[in-house]
Amino acid sequence: MTKRWRIPLFLLLLAAAGIAIYLANREPSYNGRTLSSWLKEIGSDADDVNLPQAQEAIRQMGSHALPYLLKELRRKDSPAKRKLMELNARFDHSLVDLPPAEYRRGAAREALRALGSKAAPIIPELSLNLTDNELADESAMALAYIGQPALPAIKEHVISTNYITRSACVMALLEFTNVTEVAFTFQKLASDNQWRVRSMAAHGMGRFPLASEISVPILVNLLSDTNPFVQRSACRGIAWLGTNALLAVPALSNIYVSTPHNDKSLRRITGWALRQTCPTSVPFFLTLLTHTNSEVRAESVCRLASVRDDATNHIPEILSLRHDPDARVRQSVIEAIHTIQAEPDQFIPALSEAIRLEQDETVLQPCLALLEQFGSAASNALPALIEQAQRSSGEPRLLLEWTIATINGNAAKALGVDALTIANAQTTFDARTNSPIAPTRPPTFVPPPPP
Secondary structure, three states, X not given: OOHXXXXXXXXXXXXXXXXHHHHHHOOOEEOOEEHHHHHHHHHOOOOHHHHHHHHHHHHHHHHHHHHHHHHHHOOOOOHHHHHHHHHHHHOOOOOOOOOOHHHHHHHHHHHHHHHHHHHHHHHHHHHHHHHOOOOHHHHHHHHHHHOHHHHHHHHHHOOOOOHHHHHHHHHHHOXXXXXXXXXXXXXXXXXXXXXXXXXXXXXXXXXXXXXXHHHHHHHHHHOOOOOHHHHHHHHHHHHHHHHHHHHHXXXXXXXXXXXXXXXXXXXXXXXXXXXXXXXXXXXXXXHHHHOOOHHHHHHHHHHHHOOHHHHHHHHHHHHHHHHOOOHHHHHHHHHHHHHHOOOXXXXXXXXXXXXXXXXXXXXXXXXXXXXXHXXXXXXXXXXHHHHHHHHOOHHHHHHHHHHHHHXXXXXXXXXXXXXXXXXXXXXXXXXXXXXXXXXXXXXXXXXXXXX
């Protein structure tokens, strides 16, 4: 080859290599839009309308999208970009549209959900991300969305010495509730030294009723875990197993009555778990209506009310606590009346008595709100309401007048309530009864200006 052809040939080869690299890295597109454009649709929480269209676009691009999605799932923010994002945040993100890498990884993860098992070819490379603390969460869920082909890779890393990797993989395993063998993995992870892993393992065991014979004793043991989040997760796991977890009832009962006064959340979750695991637990809650702990009494009323069919047979027992010395218990009685949704005649006498005697606003206000919902059906409560209104002043009187106006406009007018308040009260009641979303009574009432 002559010397004069060497340079043109070199340039030609260089151009060919450049074209090849460009074609290899060219972003796939569908319907005239690039993959990154469709990923913005998937990553936008505000635009669910276009989500199905974006998912279909991803499916149409198929395997051509995989290299780009893998690249997105490995994306990290540089120190310089983090500084710029901090500056942008100070100006309410108005300087530049700069989505963080986490946002873009999340969009790529959701794109793999659309592809499902068609994304299996990238499992080996995607699994490498699991050892990176920054990438582990999105990558583990991306593997879970690929489905059954990715399960071995997730299980391999769930025993990692890195607890962030373990946590991410346990979370991913929650997507495999149709694979019974995963239940045994959760059972093993219940003794992990990290509370996050134990908590998610408890969640996971609750998804597999067929493995409950082994899972229930493990969950009962987790009820006494030193971490409160693990305790609550164990309660939920037991509740999800339902009647398959009957053996957990004694432990749940013990926690329910011995939970410290300041831990309402644990008692509430435990009560719910008791109802789910033992449908005949109504007698148990009835016995607790006289418990020395007022929190136990209040929560037991709520638990009874949640079983509407049985609760209607025990309305007298529930109403007996309207004289309880603790306002929280009396308030739970009012909430129970609302939950049971029995005929107003069964409750109006008790509510009328509460109107006359109640001094605590936290009890009186829900009582008035309940009477407003009954509307004209609560007419028998008018004497008590009028009597209390005549003795009251300020905002309490305004609340009472509003309730009276809701029940009977003429009675409110006779009490001296202005026509505007009466009209507003009755309009609110009509809207509440005709709409699935009820407007709420204003929290405070401003008296009309003098004429």
